[in-house]
Amino acid sequence: MIGIDIIQTARMDKMMQRFGEKGLKKFLSDEEIKLVKSYKTAAGFWATKEAFSKAIGTGIGTKCSFHDIQIYKTSKGAPKIALAKKIIKDFDILxxxxxxxxxxxxxxSVVALETISPTTNKIKQF
Incomplete structure (x- = not known):
């Protein structure tokens, strides 16, 4: 499954100017906030969480919140996603x-998922 999201970085810039770290805490953990170097980084993180929620087919809401998804970086600086156990279980994510x-x-941001049980009806027929 694939999810994609795009955001105008100016939207994040305005949000950060208005609400500062309090605004970031609405969708980022303390560890993620430490990785934010600018409003552009924060915008990429927002897009990633939205893309992930689209890939699982729910969007951000009761089944998957912003805080069920965490972004971290490898030692080489590549972004990666960590997930809450309930998300891995509920959506059979490998x-x-x-x-x-x-x-x-x-x-x-583009997110691709590999799941345990792929959808049996891959193409809807008419």
């Missing part, structure tokens, strides 16, 4: 791949 990119005033 693996997650992530790519974040920035272009001008946009941040884009």
């Amino acid at each position: 693996d997650v791949s992530l790519s974040i990119t920035h272009d001008g005033e946009y941040a884009i």
Whole structure:
């Protein structure tokens, strides 16, 4: 399953100017906030969490919150996703791949999931 999201980084800049760290805490953990170097980084993290929630087919809400998804970086600086145990269990997730990119005033994230039980009806017939 694949999810994608795009955000205008200026939206994140305005949110951070208005609410500061309190605004970031609405969708990031303390560890994630330590990784945020600018509003563009924060925008990429927002897009990642939205992309993940789209990949599992729920969007952000009661079945998957922003805080069920955590972004961390490898020793080489590559972004990775960690998930709450309930998300892994509820959606049978085996693996997650992530790519974040920035272009001008946009941040884009793509998330691909590997699950234990793929959907049996892959293509709807008519």
